[in-house]
Amino acid sequence: MARITAGIGTSHVPAIGAAIDHDKTQEDYWKPLFDGYMPAQEYVEKNTPDVAILVYNDHASAFSLELISTFLLGVADYFPPADEGYGPRQVPGVEGHPELAWHLAESLILDEFDMAIANEMPVDHGLTVPLSITCGQPDAWPFKVIPLCVNVIQYPQPTGKRCFKLGQAIRKAVESFPEDLHVAIYGTGGMSHQLQGERAGLINADFDNAFLDDLTADVDRLVNIGHMEYLRESGSEGIEMIMWLIMRGALGEQAKEIYRHYHVPASNTGAGLIILEAA
């Protein structure tokens, strides 16, 4: 049977991708951030999964206000990098895992999660930057990826509690897949940041560090953070952290912290990374 062994939480700031793509990772501004990413790359290299479920959000790249999906699973064989106005990122295309993706779609819908299913879509920095952060610059990504796209742009986003429950259901669904697969799950986005308004540039390192702590110490507190608290304390775009709770939910009751890193700033964002293992 398939098993979710590890969870990775990481910011997915576009400027991080640009720094990698334009070889700036050793510049003063970026070096402290990227030094902190090296142990994560080593971890992923030593523990390469067969498939990663990558929870992210689309930033008006593949989708638009015309149709907003709350939770969407990508079931395609292949997902091309999106053109976000600079031309598509020069990174490998993303290979999907349609068998497991369809299995997830079917299990989750029968388990009362109202998933949307996408057969064709490009993937933007929300998905490719976490791959770059944890895999560097390979010719091909070292594992297959199932995109799980969450609405975090349109209020109301799904609640943190709903996200956590979705993660729990994903764990159950993966474990009912007959093939022996090593599955990792990424929760991406955040941490504290606000791109808009007179309050643009907001960072709340205390909130972020407490969030990282409580992914192992007090999951219950995190699950009960409401939208108002995210918006107020972590900035209007900090609400992306609900996506980390899908990852956390998929690891089961107990999880062990393997590594963490936190750095301010990456562009306008508090950049966090954590590696968790299911106990």
Next chain:
Amino acid sequence: MARITAGIGTSHVPAIGAAIDHDKTQEDYWKPLFDGYMPAQEYVEKNTPDVAILVYNDHASAFSLELISTFLLGVADYFPPADEGYGPRQVPGVEGHPELAWHLAESLILDEFDMAIANEMPVDHGLTVPLSITCGQPDAWPFKVIPLCVNVIQYPQPTGKRCFKLGQAIRKAVESFPEDLHVAIYGTGGMSHQLQGERAGLINADFDNAFLDDLTADVDRLVNIGHMEYLRESGSEGIEMIMWLIMRGALGEQAKEIYRHYHVPASNTGAGLIILEAA
């Protein structure tokens, strides 16, 4: 506050729309069906709501396999009739109710239903035929409409139980809308029919009549009908009846039957209609 007062269940066979549009309702084939629709038209004329939430499915008209939404709310001002290959039906365009639609979207998502939200979409016979059945041929539809589009084409469809729970949540959401609105809800599709395969033409009048009975007599039995039972007993397309359970859930615990009509065949389908009132 807004209130859901009545629920209407009705088939939405395209040929019924065509019979109306081409003035065939008095022909031998169609007369018994349309005679049975007259009391429903009278009921709707006497009890015209301000808004109807119309639960239906799109038949590969507005949407395709590219992106399949399980539950989708239309929040637009206006929804044009779709071209289903014969040119758009010559019926009035459908006026939306964006305020209530957005209120529903927000309430339902915070209540852990993973709704998709659509700002632009045409509506096909699934939505316009129930309007024709219950309103006849007016110059403009006599109420505003919030389309609630359900995936019933791609397996797995949401379960009947999930649909019923969505209906319950819709009732709660409507009751928290501050404006004084009289709201009706339509559940459409079905009843027994199978369009495909060597078993095409399947009708199960016993199943259909028991379903109509138990919308008041034994809702619990209906809510627990699984996909296998629909597929086997009511035909592969009979599974559309899950949409009636959203309507039923939105009426509260007790509902009273006001009128019913059942006729075989309408094209390939067992055509049912029921009017229920919230107790």
Next chain:
Amino acid sequence: MDKNYHDIPGTYVFDGTQNRAGYHLNMFCKSLDVEANRDAFRNDPDVYLDRYPMTAEQRKAIEDRDWLGMLQLGGNIYYTFKIAIFDQVSMQAVGGMMSNMTEEEFRQMMINGGRSVEGNRSKSEGN
């Protein structure tokens, strides 16, 4: 996942497996919603079908209007029926072709109450 719906006779449940197998076939059908595409298909079916990366079997099933074959190869009836609309063929005619009846026989069966579920429930139980 329990795929026991394969036990239902003469029924092709459109699940993930069918979706994957039939994606391009169905998206070809979907393209016929647009008048310009219908014209292009009418004008030169071969060239038009080349746009969709289908298997040879799928293409032949479309060319032959083999309605059952299309379903068996991943077609979904709501999509394949768009070809029937294009051909101006009725749902009863297609229903008949899938179940070895003439359009008139199929229509008459419906008027008589439709195909009974008795004997059509299960391959394994034969009921």
Next chain:
Amino acid sequence: MDKNYHDIPGTYVFDGTQNRAGYHLNMFCKSLDVEANRDAFRNDPDVYLDRYPMTAEQRKAIEDRDWLGMLQLGGNIYYTFKIAIFDQVSMQAVGGMMSNMTEEEFRQMMINGGRSVEGNRSKSEGN
């Protein structure tokens, strides 16, 4: 629905009301994803903007690159930022323009740990 997020200073929560107000503005921005559209907009902004039924205020906010004004009129930052990409203006520059700082000041504020949440939580509580 509890709209208490209006109590957060300098923050435009993109809810249903904003979505409705800004739909065409945002869809104009979205159109800039396509190179041909960027060319058309560069070539003749007036003619291009005519394609989108916006209010006069919205149109002026776009023409003036009034980033705050766009948000106030229903713009969403992920959409309006597509205009910044078109203009080759950075997120820091836009952040500065929305909060009355130069790009360099904004960048330096971020290096210094960002804008503090202290004093920026609530209009009513002033904390």
